[in-house]
Amino acid sequence: MRLDRLELELRRRTPWEALDLGMGMVRRWAWPVYRVWFVFVLPPAILLLFLLQDYAWGGLAVWWLKPVADRLLLKVFAEASFGAPPTVKQVWQSLPELLRHSGLFSALTWRRLSSYRSFVLPMLQLEGQRGAAFRKRRQVLGRKTQGYATWLMQFCVCCIVIFELGLLILAHWLMPGDLRDVFAQFSLFGKGGELSHAWNLFFMMAWLTAETLVEPFYVAAGFSLYLNRRGDLEGWDIEVAFRRMQTERTQVAHPSGMKGKRAFSVIPALWLILLIGFAAQPFGANAKDEDDKPPPEKIIRVEGEARRQALAVLADPDFGSVEETTEWRWRNRNEAHAEDKKTEERNFLDTWGARVREGLEKFFGGLAEVVRFVLYGLMILALAACVVFLYRNLDRFWSEAPLQKGVRPETLFGLDLRPETLPDDIAAAALAEAEAGHWIAALSLLYRGALVTLIERDRVVFRAGDTEDLCLARVHRHIEGDALATFADLLAEWKAAAYAGRLPTLVRVRALCADWRAHFAAPLTATGREGA
Amino acid sequence: MSSANAAPVPRLDTVRRVLTPEGCELELRLAGGIVRARAWCIDFLFRLLIFWGGSLVLTRIGSLGMAFFLLLYFLLEWIYPVVFEVLWQGATPGKRLSGLVVVRDDGTPLDWSASVARNFLRFVDFLPFFYAFGVLTMGLNRENKRLGDLLAGTLVVYRQPVAAPRVTDDDATEEILPFALSETEQRALIEYRLRAPGFSYARAGELAQLATPLTAGLPPDDARDRLVHLGNRLLGRGALAARTEGGE
Numbered sequence: 001m002r003l004d005r006l007e008l009e010l011r012r013r014t015p016w017e018a019l020d021l022g023m024g025m026v027r028r029w030a031w032p033v034y035r036v037w038f039v040f041v042l043p044p045a046i047l048l049l050f051l052l053q054d055y056a057w058g059g060l061a062v063w064w065l066k067p068v069a070d071r072l073l074l075k076v077f078a079e080a081s082f083g084a085p086p087t088v089k090q091v092w093q094s095l096p097e098l099l100r101h102s103g104l105f106s107a108l109t110w111r112r113l114s115s116y117r118s119f120v121l122p123m124l125q126l127e128g129q130r131g132a133a134f135r136k137r138r139q140v141l142g143r144k145t146q147g148y149a150t151w152l153m154q155f156c157v158c159c160i161v162i163f164e165l166g167l168l169i170l171a172h173w174l175m176p177g178d179l180r181d182v183f184a185q186f187s188l189f190g191k192g193g194e195l196s197h198a199w200n201l202f203f204m205m206a207w208l209t210a211e212t213l214v215e216p217f218y219v220a221a222g223f224s225l226y227l228n229r230r231g232d233l234e235g236w237d238i239e240v241a242f243r244r245m246q247t248e249r250t251q252v253a254h255p256s257g258m259k260g261k262r263a264f265s266v267i268p269a270l271w272l273i274l275l276i277g278f279a280a281q282p283f284g285a286n287a288k289d290e291d292d293k294p295p296p297e298k299i300i301r302v303e304g305e306a307r308r309q310a311l312a313v314l315a316d317p318d319f320g321s322v323e324e325t326t327e328w329r330w331r332n333r334n335e336a337h338a339e340d341k342k343t344e345e346r347n348f349l350d351t352w353g354a355r356v357r358e359g360l361e362k363f364f365g366g367l368a369e370v371v372r373f374v375l376y377g378l379m380i381l382a383l384a385a386c387v388v389f390l391y392r393n394l395d396r397f398w399s400e401a402p403l404q405k406g407v408r409p410e411t412l413f414g415l416d417l418r419p420e421t422l423p424d425d426i427a428a429a430a431l432a433e434a435e436a437g438h439w440i441a442a443l444s445l446l447y448r449g450a451l452v453t454l455i456e457r458d459r460v461v462f463r464a465g466d467t468e469d470l471c472l473a474r475v476h477r478h479i480e481g482d483a484l485a486t487f488a489d490l491l492a493e494w495k496a497a498a499y500a501g502r503l504p505t506l507v508r509v510r511a512l513c514a515d516w517r518a519h520f521a522a523p524l525t526a527t528g529r530e531g532a
Numbered sequence: 533m534s535s536a537n538a539a540p541v542p543r544l545d546t547v548r549r550v551l552t553p554e555g556c557e558l559e560l561r562l563a564g565g566i567v568r569a570r571a572w573c574i575d576f577l578f579r580l581l582i583f584w585g586g587s588l589v590l591t592r593i594g595s596l597g598m599a600f601f602l603l604l605y606f607l608l609e610w611i612y613p614v615v616f617e618v619l620w621q622g623a624t625p626g627k628r629l630s631g632l633v634v635v636r637d638d639g640t641p642l643d644w645s646a647s648v649a650r651n652f653l654r655f656v657d658f659l660p661f662f663y664a665f666g667v668l669t670m671g672l673n674r675e676n677k678r679l680g681d682l683l684a685g686t687l688v689v690y691r692q693p694v695a696a697p698r699v700t701d702d703d704a705t706e707e708i709l710p711f712a713l714s715e716t717e718q719r720a721l722i723e724y725r726l727r728a729p730g731f732s733y734a735r736a737g738e739l740a741q742l743a744t745p746l747t748a749g750l751p752p753d754d755a756r757d758r759l760v761h762l763g764n765r766l767l768g769r770g771a772l773a774a775r776t777e778g779g780e
Contacts, residue, residue: 009545012694012723016631020546020564023671028544155566159667166664173660217671221566235727235739241720242742249745368592375593375600 003240005082008227010237015148018228022221025077032085033076033216039088040095041069045208055200059207066215067107067117071098073219074121081227101128116142116149118222145229149222156218163210168203411464415444419452427517434509440497442509446516447494450487453520454478468495483519490516548675548687550639558639561690563632564676565667568688575626579608610652617647623691633691636684646684653680697726704773707761710746718766725763728756 003010008021026033045062052058072091075098079086086094103124107117114120120138123129129137142149231237313319411417423429426449434442451471454460458478462471468491475487490512496502504512550558586604590597616624622633622642634642634650657666657678666678675687713721721743728736737752740759747755764770 007541007543009543009547011545012696014690014694016563016567017546017561017690017694019566020562020676021544023564023676024544024546024674026671027674151566151570155569158569162662162664162667166659166661169660213668213671232727233731234735235724235731238720238724238727238739239742241716241723242739245717245720245746246742246744364588365592368589368597371589372593372596375596 002082003236004243006236007081007083008224010231010240012232012237013228015145015225015228018225019148019152019221021228022217022224025081025220025224026217029077029080029085032080032087033073033220034212035088036072036076036086036091037069037212037216040072040091042208042212049204055204059204062208064108064112066211067104067112067121068099069215070118070121070219071102071104071125073216074118074125074223077220077223078122078126081223098125103130103134115153116146116222118152118219119145119149119225120222121219122223122226140233141226141229145225149225152218152221152225156214159214160207160210163213164203164206167206167209171202171206415448415451417448417452417455419456422449422452425521427513427521430516431510431513434506434513439503439509443490443494443497443504446490446512450490450516450520454487479519482515486512486515486519548689550637552639560635560639560687561693562676563688563690565670567630567632568670568676571624571626571630571632573626574629575613575624578625579612583608613651613654614644614647617642617651618644627688628691631691632688634686634688636686642686646686649684650680650686653683656680697730699726699729699767699769701729702773703760704764704769705761706765706770707758708765709762721759721763722766724759725767728760728763 008025013021045065048062048065049055049058052061072095075091075094076086102121103111107121107124111117111120119142123134123137123141127137422445426445430442430445430449433439433445451462454475455462458475460474460478462474466474472488472491475484479487493504493508493512497504546562546564548560548562550560552558583605586601590601590604613624617627617634620628622635627633634647636642636646654666657663657669657680659665663678666680669678669682670676673682675681677687681687724739724743731739733756734752736756740747740755741750741752743755743759746762747758750758
């Protein structure tokens with residue numbers, strides 16, 4: 001065995017991860033696996049179903065023969081893991097060998113219900129272990145792993161049921177309303193055989209589809225669990241690392257090998273029996289339904305042309321029928337109670353039981369009373385919280401002005417925008433600052449003044465996180481022409497001075513102040529676009 | 533067994549590697565369907581217990597109780613996983629017991645929006661019958677994501693690294709490395725040291741002989757001992773033993 005050829009990453013894994021790796025194997029080798037499945041497994045299965053003519057027995061036979069399919073799948077996975085997925089032809093050629101030398105007889109008889117079939121399979125098929133040696137081997141490898149193999153089995157069985165029922169339900173949903181009861185119609189006019197046949201066929205196909213989805217994963221995950229355990233026991237990852245060290249540092253070579261020993265147990269796979277029961281049940285139930293012809297009103301809901309016609313036909317007295325049915329119901333509790341008091345012991349048990357019941361009743365009754373008060377308290381608290389919340393946020397819901405204006409920020413990017421902090425004649429103040437050499441202060445005054453004017457006069461809505469460019473964009477819809485140009489100039493100068501440290505000339509500031517006075521010193525009472 | 537050359541594709545594994553902005557490579561070990569189904573079952577049991585306990589009390593106090601009972605049902609169905617995943621380090625009780633944790637695609641913790649998205653879409657994963665779509669979707673993408681995970685950009689990963697076997701023997705003899713070893717070689721040696729007691733004796737010797745640069749010419753048992761002693765050196769077991777002896 002050339003471990004360096006293995007296409008699976010060798011590392012320490014938990015058994016859960018080993019199971020996950022099984023899914024990865026199905027994904028990577030989906031094509032080689034499914035071509036074998038669709039050539040060698042599905043056609044014979046369908047053929048068998050048709051040959052046996054009976055879906056319950058046919059289904060059971062196909063299910064029972066699943067270990068044969070497992071052997072083909074394992075061959076593909078095993079060889080693909082070493083980099084050479086077999087072709088359909090290669091699988092065909094190895095078929096006699098696989099059937100004869102892979103422990104098929106035991107797998108189809110006493111090991112058929114083993115709950116870790118796919119985990120044990122590599123020991124039978126790849127290692128060729130038999131008899132006492134096999135049992136010993138299974139004990140060693142199964143010691144820490146069999147529980148996970150059981151989880152795998154349960155999961156796969158659940159998945160099959162889920163996919164199968166899911167398909168049936170999906171088909172039921174997607175069936176046009178007019179046709180939904182078409183099978184029921186058939187049963188009324190045919191002999192009852194047609195319908196159950198169609199339904200059973202559908203049911204079997206759904207089951208085979210589910211198997212198609214699940215079985216390769218089941219085999220792959222079992223194989224991966226097996227590999228993980230062996231790699232752990234035999235230090236495969238260490239072997240690869242040591243061999244690499246060997247080739248990198250010297251040219252000496254040594255052969256490889258394997259060994260190991262120990263314990264485990266057998267759990268009958270009740271799940272599977274359950275599944276068969278489940279699969280077989282609906283056939284019988286279905287066939288019975290058709291014979292019984294339930295009252296037509298119950299099946300037929302009036303909608304659609306076909307149904308209306310069917311309803312007209314069914315209105316004929318010939319189709320009316322009265323039938324007797326038997327069903328299980330709860331007996332009258334009191335009656336049961338009276339009958340139970342026949343013997344002394346029963347009587348004792350009963351009064352004892354009644355007393356316990358009474359005690360529990362009292363306990364929970366008392367607890368319930370307490371909980372009732374707690375719940376009322378909670379409701380009152382919640383109500384109070386609502387009232388407080390509403391009160392605190394009253395202006396948000398009732399006041400109109402702020403909604404219209406938006407929330408007026410007191411500061412934008414750190415600039416104080418409260419009108420009361422600004423001087424009366426902003427342009428003059430700015431000019432004075434500039435002449436005194438305080439460029440930033442001058443520009444800041446102009447900028448703030450412009451913003452305040454825009455907010456107060458032009459109703460421009462700014463947000464607290466706006467940038468200079470965003471401000472300009474917002475202003476666009478409110479002022480135009482020279483005013484806009486002035487604002488843009490002001491912004492450009494402000495950005496250059498504040499962020500780049502490039503100060504404007506005094507001439508430029510004078511011009512800005514003049515422009516500012518023309519466009520932004522407008523009275524606060526003015527509205528609309530008069531600034532332009 | 534094969535005739536093909538070494539494949540150019542990377543070896544198959546269930547790990548997703550994430551590169552953080554700091555340049556660290558995180559290994560997220562993706563959790564698959566079975567362990568997640570197990571976590572779900574445990575959670576289901578918890579929810580059932582809470583539901584049952586609630587019903588015992590709440591059904592006894594009339595329509596008020598009924599109202600809260602329905603509320604409880606709603607909360608258990610929709611809010612239970614969200615609250616636990618966001619407030620309890622990305623795991624519901626079932627996930628925690630199964631060693632799982634939900635993270636975002638880049639390995640960062642879950643936030644409310646992601647958790648709400650992945651858990652509210654459970655409804656779709658559940659269709660048409662008992663998570664059939666969810667299981668199918670998990671099979672169809674490499675990261676075992678169900679539809680909710682795809683929408684929310686989340687992953688379910690294992691919380692703990694695989695536990696290294698603990699050394700139970702008291703062999704603390706050290707040997708000095710004859711030459712410098714690369715990091716991977718050192719790792720292999722440590723791995724060997726940790727797991728050697730678990731191998732059969734023959735296998736341990738056989739493995740040791742494969743490391744010819746270190747064990748050339750030695751019989752299996754001596755080769756094994758030599759590697760164990762070198763491993764002790766790398767693990768610092770000699771110093772550790774000396775310290776515990778000094779402590780006593």
